[in-house]
Amino acid sequence: MQKGLTGPKLSWDDRQKNLIEWLSTCEEFRVNKSVFLRDDSKSGRGLYLKSGKIRKDEIVVSIPSERQLNFNTVSYHISKFNPAVSFDGIDSQDLKPPVDKDDPRFTLYNVLDNEVLGNLSSFQLLSLYILFEWKMLPCWNTVSFWKPFFDVFPTFDELNSIPALWILDPRSKNQELFDLLPSSSKAHAKRIASQVEDDWLVIKSFVEIWRTAIAEEHRPAMEALYQCFSHIYFIINSRCLYINVPLKDNVEDKFTMVPFVDFLNHDSDSDVYCTPYVNSLRRGKYGLGTFSIVGGSHEYNQVGEEVLLNYGPHSNDFLLNEYGFTLAENKWNYIDVSPQVECVISDPCVQKFLAEKGFWGEYTISKSDVSFRLIVAFAAKVCPDLRKVEKLMFGYLTEASFNPQLQSLLEEFLSSLLKTTQSRIRSIGRNIGSGDISVYNVMNIYEGYSKILQHHLTDSP
Ligand SMILES: C[S@@+](CC[C@H](N)C(=O)[O-])C[C@H]1O[C@@H](n2cnc3c(N)ncnc32)[C@H](O)[C@@H]1O
Numbered sequence: 001m002q003k004g005l006t007g008p009k010l011s012w013d014d015r016q017k018n019l020i021e022w023l024s025t026c027e028e029f030r031v032n033k034s035v036f037l038r039d040d041s042k043s044g045r046g047l048y049l050k051s052g053k054i055r056k057d058e059i060v061v062s063i064p065s066e067r068q069l070n071f072n073t074v075s076y077h078i079s080k081f082n083p084a085v086s087f088d089g090i091d092s093q094d095l096k097p098p099v100d101k102d103d104p105r106f107t108l109y110n111v112l113d114n115e116v117l118g119n120l121s122s123f124q125l126l127s128l129y130i131l132f133e134w135k136m137l138p139c140w141n142t143v144s145f146w147k148p149f150f151d152v153f154p155t156f157d158e159l160n161s162i163p164a165l166w167i168l169d170p171r172s173k174n175q176e177l178f179d180l181l182p183s184s185s186k187a188h189a190k191r192i193a194s195q196v197e198d199d200w201l202v203i204k205s206f207v208e209i210w211r212t213a214i215a216e217e218h219r220p221a222m223e224a225l226y227q228c229f230s231h232i233y234f235i236i237n238s239r240c241l242y243i244n245v246p247l248k249d250n251v252e253d254k255f256t257m258v259p260f261v262d263f264l265n266h267d268s269d270s271d272v273y274c275t276p277y278v279n280s281l282r283r284g285k286y287g288l289g290t291f292s293i294v295g296g297s298h299e300y301n302q303v304g305e306e307v308l309l310n311y312g313p314h315s316n317d318f319l320l321n322e323y324g325f326t327l328a329e330n331k332w333n334y335i336d337v338s339p340q341v342e343c344v345i346s347d348p349c350v351q352k353f354l355a356e357k358g359f360w361g362e363y364t365i366s367k368s369d370v371s372f373r374l375i376v377a378f379a380a381k382v383c384p385d386l387r388k389v390e391k392l393m394f395g396y397l398t399e400a401s402f403n404p405q406l407q408s409l410l411e412e413f414l415s416s417l418l419k420t421t422q423s424r425i426r427s428i429g430r431n432i433g434s435g436d437i438s439v440y441n442v443m444n445i446y447e448g449y450s451k452i453l454q455h456h457l458t459d460s461p
Pocket residue numbers: 042043044045046154238239261262263264265266267322323324325326327
């Protein structure tokens with residue numbers, strides 16, 4: 001067990017009770033009486049219908065800004081200990097300084113002035129703040145205001161189906177599985193992993209200052225804190241929700257973490273399920289609005305039905321990398337075939353032509369279509385007259401003018417992809433064994449590819 005980083009573990013029922021009690025101290029907190037929380041072995045905690053109905057626009061849950069974690073609320077809480085922190089839109093007039101004058105944050109938060117905070121991204125600030133309040137503050141026997149929220153966060157092990165962690169965590173058992181991911185998924189995971197490392201470099205010096213302030217007998221090692229940081233990083237990434245944060249211009253900074261709302265799971269038909277609604281008229285002293293989830297066009301009336309939220313139109317590759325799960329049926333699946341197409345177009349003159357016209361790379365296939373970029377690239381492969389291909393680009397010719405060569409190249413390409421996909425499915429099943437959720441997820445991605453390819457091959461004349 002790591003020094004100073006683990007506290008006594010409460011039962012799930014107690015943690016849930018504490019969370020509700022903490023939220024209930026805010027007048028505007030609401031949970032629809034028709035729903036209840038349940039833990040499912042496959043999708044974790046989720047919200048289900050207990051009785052009655054949830055109709056369109058009916059509130060499922062409402063969380064005031066005082067109980068959300070975002071750039072504004074974190075800055076506000078830091079300013080309680082460091083009066084040098086103040087931002088527009090965060091009303092610090094009614095600040096009640098904490099009663100305990102010995103609270104270590106009076107000195108430790110001095111390193112976070114307005115300029116430092118302003119230069120941190122929302123991700124950096126939240127991960128730094130949560131790391132300190134959740135994992136380090138207990139070393140001074142001090143309890144964070146946010147403890148009831150932290151206590152219901154997923155454990156590190158519950159996040160181990162996220163591929164970036166297979167490469168970041170040296171103890172991960174999935175390094176071999178990582179090699180079997182499709183290339184676009186691997187690239188996505190590597191992008192996230194390097195973002196984690198870059199953000200750690202930015203916040204690490206603050207962590208080190210605070211760590212050395214901990215009494216030696218309780219002081220955790222820097223490696224252990226890095227592991228906590230990567231845990232927190234993926235908690236934030238898999239649970240953040242879009243909200244306008246006026247203090248931040250970048251869209252990546254505009255998010256909030258909302259207790260209870262973050263228990264809602266996703267489905268690909270989610271456009272009919274629940275949607276978020278932010279009441280920005282009720283900004284409160286933290287500057288951002290009350291966050292609600294309201295019913296969508298689907299009426300919930302079956303007891304036990306899961307209440308779902310729209311995470312967005314995401315493919316299985318995306319869901320796996322950002323959230324650590326996949327869906328057996330996902331209408332947003334597509335295959336990024338750029339590396340394979342680029343291998344087929346081996347003639348440097350054709351490559352140059354496509355690059356000059358802005359048609360080199362980003363080739364995709366979904367169930368509804370083979371991307372126009374790919375059709376153009378294959379037309380350039382089969383037709384030596386590149387002026388004719390230009391006419392296709394500008395819509396003066398249709399792809400039919402390049403048949404039968406274009407059609408046969410496409411069929412050959414799709415059949416070969418299908419063969420590779422199916423052999424990948426067989427080797428994952430054979431070599432790695434089943435029963436592991438991460439194996440199931442990788443299989444699901446390839447099964448999704450296989451369905452798309454078969455659909456196009458049986459559709460071909
Ligand atoms: C916002 S949280 C939802 C609550 C989560 N189930 C929990 O136990 O805390 C997002 C996480 O829920 C899980 N999840 C969401 N939708 C899912 C689904 N359809 N199938 C499996 N897991 C899902 C994934 O682990 C994802 O990272």
